[in-house]
Amino acid sequence: MKQNSLFSLVLVCVMCFSSHAQTDYRNEQQVTAALKSMASQHSQAQLTSLVKTAGGKDIWMLTLSDGAPDSHPGIAVMGGVQGDHLLGTELALNMANNILTNHREVLKKTTFYIFPNLSPDATAQYFAATKFARHGNATQTDDDRDGQVNEDPFEDLDGNGIITMMRVENPTGIYKMLEEDPRIMVMSDPNQGERGNYDLLTEGRDNDKDGDFNEDGLGGVAFNKNFTFNFPYFTKGSGEHPVSELEHRAVIDFLYTQWNLYAILTFSEENNLSKPLKYNKGGASKRVITSILEDDELINEMLSETYNKLIPPTNAPNGSAQGGSAFEWAYFHFGRLAMSTPGWWPQKFEGDSINAAPENEKANFLAYAEQQGINAFTPWKEIRHPDFPDHKVEVGGMHPFVMKNPPYALVDSIAGKHTDFILEVAAMQPELQLVNLKQEKVGNNLTRITVDLHNNGLLPTHTQMGDKSRWLRKINVYLKTNKNQQLISGKPRHVIEKIDGDDSITLSWLIQGSGNVTLEATVPQAGTATKTINL
Known part of the structure; x- marks a missing residue:
C-alpha cells in the first residue's frame, strides 16, 4: 500500500511537471526568470542589465566565466537580433544553460557573453493580442515623414488575432495566383505573357487617406539596421543615424x-556558416572595404565546414546582409571573427508537384508545414472593406513568424547542435604558448635564450581585418631582468602584429649576468604565457 501511494505521488509530480513544461517561445518575463535562475544557481554566471529600451525592457547580458571574465579569451553570443526571430533568443538561453549544466570545464579557458534578446520591444509583439512581425523598438518614428506618428497602423480585419495580407481584385493589378498553389500570390511577368488581376496589400485600412496602407504604424528602430557599417540612411527602421538607440550604445560601449x-x-538571417563568404579583390581593395579579406575567407571556410557537419546546409538560405547589421559591424568595424546563422530553416517539401523556382518558396513551405502539422496559413476570406467598396477584397495569407521559427518542440535539439558548435569554436581559440626554450652559454657570463612563441589554437590571434584596423591589441612579449643582469641583444619588449593558427615566431635574447629572468607573452584575446629561466 505504501509503495502504491509513493508511486502515485511520483506520478502526480511528473504530471505536474509535464503540464508546466514549456510549449511555446518564452516571453519577456519567462526569459528574465530563466536568466535569474541560471545566475542564482551557478557561481560561474553573472547577470547584468546593460540598459532599458525606450519601451522599458531590460537588455540582459549573462556572463559565463570561471574566474575573472577578462582573464580568458571571450566569445559573444547575440540572440533576438531581429524582432521576429524568437529562435535566436531560445538558442542563446539554451546554449548558456547547456554550458553551465554540462560543459562548465570550458569556462576555465573561455568566457561567454550571452545577450539573449536584443530586440525585446519587438519580440513582445509575438505575445500581443494582435500578432505581426515587428522589427523596431518602442522609439516613436515617423516612417512616412509626414509629421505624424503611428497614424496608419495595421488592423485585424478578420478578427483572427494575426496580421496577414489583403488581396483586392483589380484588372490593373500586378499580382496573380501561383499556378501550383492558388493560395500564394506572386507578381505577374508580362514578358512571359502573364496578366495580373490583383493588388496585394498588408491587412488594414488607409487611415490617413494618402493611398498607402499601414505605412506608419508601430515602427521603431530595428536592432539589426542601426549599426555603423553600410548604414541604410533614410530606410524604414534604420533610425535617424547609426547607433541612435539606447540598446545599441550600451552594447557597443560594453563590447x-x-x-x-x-x-x-549572431543569430540572424545573415548566414556565413552554412555558406561562407567569398573574397572579392575589388571589394577588398576599396578605401571602405566591402569584402571579407583573403586570410579571413579561409577561416570562414574552416568554421563553415565545422558548422555544416553539425547542421547540414541543405536548403540553407544565402542570408546576405542588408546594411547596418550587427554581423557586418562585428567584422568590418569591430574586426572580430564574425559568425552568423538563422539557426533553422524549413526543409524543402519532398512532394511531387512543386518546383524549386524562387517564387514557389512559400508554396514549398506551406506543403512542408502541412506535412509537419504546422498552422501556417489563414485561408482567404472575403470581407467588406471601406476603402474598396466596389472591389472584392479577401484577407488571408501566410502567418508571421512561421518561416523563421520552428515548432517549439524542435528548439532543444537545435540548441544542442549549436552548443556543440560553439564548444568546437572555443576548442579552436587562439592560445599563446612559450615552447622550445633553449639556453646556451656563450662565455663571459653571457647566455643566449631562444624560444618559440606558438599559437596553439587553430584560429589566428587576430583576424586579417582586425589586424588591418589597428584596433585590436597587439601581442606583447616582455623579457624581465633583474638589476644584476644586462640585456646585450634583443628587445625587452617585442610587439607582434598577429600569429596565425598553429603557427610560431622565434625570439632570441643575449643576456649577461646570472639569476632568474621572466618571459611573458600576452594579448587579451589569446591569453598569457610565462616562463621563468634561471641563468
Whole structure:
C-alpha cells in the first residue's frame, strides 16, 4: 500500500511537471526568470542589465566565466537580433544553460557573453493580442515623414488575432495566383505573357487617406539596421543615424572595452556558416572595404565546414546582409571573427508537384508545414472593406513568424547542435604558448635564450581585418631582468602584429649576468604565457 501511494505521488509530480513544461517561445518575463535562475544557481554566471529600451525592457547580458571574465579569451553570443526571430533568443538561453549544466570545464579557458534578446520591444509583439512581425523598438518614428506618428497602423480585419495580407481584385493589378498553389500570390511577368488581376496589400485600412496602407504604424528602430557599417540612411527602421538607440550604445560601449573578445556569433538571417563568404579583390581593395579579406575567407571556410557537419546546409538560405547589421559591424568595424546563422530553416517539401523556382518558396513551405502539422496559413476570406467598396477584397495569407521559427518542440535539439558548435569554436581559440626554450652559454657570463612563441589554437590571434584596423591589441612579449643582469641583444619588449593558427615566431635574447629572468607573452584575446629561466 505504501509503495502504491509513493508511486502515485511520483506520478502526480511528473504530471505536474509535464503540464508546466514549456510549449511555446518564452516571453519577456519567462526569459528574465530563466536568466535569474541560471545566475542564482551557478557561481560561474553573472547577470547584468546593460540598459532599458525606450519601451522599458531590460537588455540582459549573462556572463559565463570561471574566474575573472577578462582573464580568458571571450566569445559573444547575440540572440533576438531581429524582432521576429524568437529562435535566436531560445538558442542563446539554451546554449548558456547547456554550458553551465554540462560543459562548465570550458569556462576555465573561455568566457561567454550571452545577450539573449536584443530586440525585446519587438519580440513582445509575438505575445500581443494582435500578432505581426515587428522589427523596431518602442522609439516613436515617423516612417512616412509626414509629421505624424503611428497614424496608419495595421488592423485585424478578420478578427483572427494575426496580421496577414489583403488581396483586392483589380484588372490593373500586378499580382496573380501561383499556378501550383492558388493560395500564394506572386507578381505577374508580362514578358512571359502573364496578366495580373490583383493588388496585394498588408491587412488594414488607409487611415490617413494618402493611398498607402499601414505605412506608419508601430515602427521603431530595428536592432539589426542601426549599426555603423553600410548604414541604410533614410530606410524604414534604420533610425535617424547609426547607433541612435539606447540598446545599441550600451552594447557597443560594453563590447569595445572587452579586449579579450575574439569572436561574435549572431543569430540572424545573415548566414556565413552554412555558406561562407567569398573574397572579392575589388571589394577588398576599396578605401571602405566591402569584402571579407583573403586570410579571413579561409577561416570562414574552416568554421563553415565545422558548422555544416553539425547542421547540414541543405536548403540553407544565402542570408546576405542588408546594411547596418550587427554581423557586418562585428567584422568590418569591430574586426572580430564574425559568425552568423538563422539557426533553422524549413526543409524543402519532398512532394511531387512543386518546383524549386524562387517564387514557389512559400508554396514549398506551406506543403512542408502541412506535412509537419504546422498552422501556417489563414485561408482567404472575403470581407467588406471601406476603402474598396466596389472591389472584392479577401484577407488571408501566410502567418508571421512561421518561416523563421520552428515548432517549439524542435528548439532543444537545435540548441544542442549549436552548443556543440560553439564548444568546437572555443576548442579552436587562439592560445599563446612559450615552447622550445633553449639556453646556451656563450662565455663571459653571457647566455643566449631562444624560444618559440606558438599559437596553439587553430584560429589566428587576430583576424586579417582586425589586424588591418589597428584596433585590436597587439601581442606583447616582455623579457624581465633583474638589476644584476644586462640585456646585450634583443628587445625587452617585442610587439607582434598577429600569429596565425598553429603557427610560431622565434625570439632570441643575449643576456649577461646570472639569476632568474621572466618571459611573458600576452594579448587579451589569446591569453598569457610565462616562463621563468634561471641563468
